[in-house]
Amino acid sequence: MHVMVIGGGLLGLTTAFSLRRHGLSVSLLEQETGPGRATSFANGGMLHASQANPWNEPGVFWHALKMLGKEDAALLVRYKALPSLLGWGMQFVRHSRPDRYLHNFEQNARLAAYSLACMRELRAAVGSDYDYSARGTLKLFRSPEAVAGAATMCRQLSEWGVRFEAVNGQRAVELEPALGRIESLLAGGLYFPDDEAGDAQAFCALLAGACVARGVRIEYGVKIDRLLRSGDRIEGVLGSRGLQTADAYVLAAGPWSAPLAAGIGLKLPLRPVKGYSLTLCAHGWAGRPGLPVIDDSLHAAVCPLGDRLRVAGTAEFTGFDLTLTPGRINNLFSLATQLYPDFAPHLDREAAVRWCGLRPMSSDGVALMGPTPLHNLYLNTGHGQLGWTLAAGAGQLVADQIARQSPALDPAPYQLARFG
Ligand SMILES: Cc1cc2nc3c(=O)[nH]c(=O)nc-3n(C[C@H](O)[C@H](O)[C@H](O)COP(=O)(O)OP(=O)(O)OC[C@H]3O[C@@H](n4cnc5c(N)ncnc54)[C@H](O)[C@@H]3O)c2cc1C
Known part of the structure; x- marks a missing residue:
């Protein structure tokens, strides 16, 4: 059987690799000139089962409403994006009901834990020359209320196998000495x-x-314009290299999966959510951090990657617009130095790599993986803010279903059919 994977980001590549391991013939088509050039390019860098909670947590509707149109909000909904969010947005809000939220949180947490195990196998094949580190994540809170809220979440996580340690400011600084200057501002944290x-x-x-x-077989520079459907199957894909065919197809085109699927009448509950990152050289800073840190109150994360620091954060509903808004980039510069005031004299703003990407976000906060109503079309998309964390497990889970092998996790909670 020949399987064609559409998309050469994290999800397309892990799927292709796992399919090939099952002995199938695999080709992958990617419109960019190399792998991982779209949303997988400069994400936050963290594989964090600890952050598996969907973004549509209880109360998200009122929060988003307050932030509507506010340029400096961590979660910004632009007015122009509202029409495209109507149906999807209602589902997003519906899934913030406490019971739904908890159910979806659990699916993410279980997949994330499985995925970290699968990463070990992938590392055996690719090595660890990708600024890999396994020092854990430290999440910081600046108010006692936030610490108390987080404790509830952690009780859930520990039931699903995610280990954590509650820390005070002093312990946080022990774990990451570069936080020393802000110790007095910390109410607590979780490691x-x-x-x-x-x-x-x-x-x-x-x-x-x-x-x-x-x-x-990987082909770069091939843009798929549309999928060709005949009845309940895909006949081929039509793109910049004409008609290309296979026995089965995996749509792993990130947020662009939705318009491609819409072309054959398949509605995916998926919208792009823009996020920004900065990659900063920290080579000259002897005291630079080594531990990935999330600052809950600043809505930002700083992740060391070798001698670079990746600062990532913010969510913006603005359709497929990839404009780098200067205000939001400046915000990330300021967040980096609020977390690490000692970095300020070493910060080279000119050399910073500014980037934004579109998270493929499903309306319930759980990825869309596996079969579709078209019997030779499969999905691997919708991993939202967790695509790096979930990629290895998701690729394996989708490949197992295509190769008719029994998957390690029940695939039903991740399939499109859950939307009825
Ligand atoms: C700011 C930011 C920070 C993040 N931080 C983290 C983090 O710390 N941890 C984490 O787990 N996740 C994080 N994420 C999420 C993660 O990066 C994404 O979920 C993941 O990259 C999605 O991968 P993908 O393969 O689905 O999509 P992509 O990487 O976008 O891959 C899809 C590919 O399909 C190709 N394609 C699209 N349309 C076509 C077409 N018509 N023809 C041919 N090719 C096509 C695209 O060019 C692209 O290469 C972050 C995301 C952002 C934006």
């Missing part, structure tokens, strides 16, 4: 020892190489 970090694009490049070495 998750099993989380990992790494550069997603570098990993994509290594995995693409491993795929090719094992016989996957």
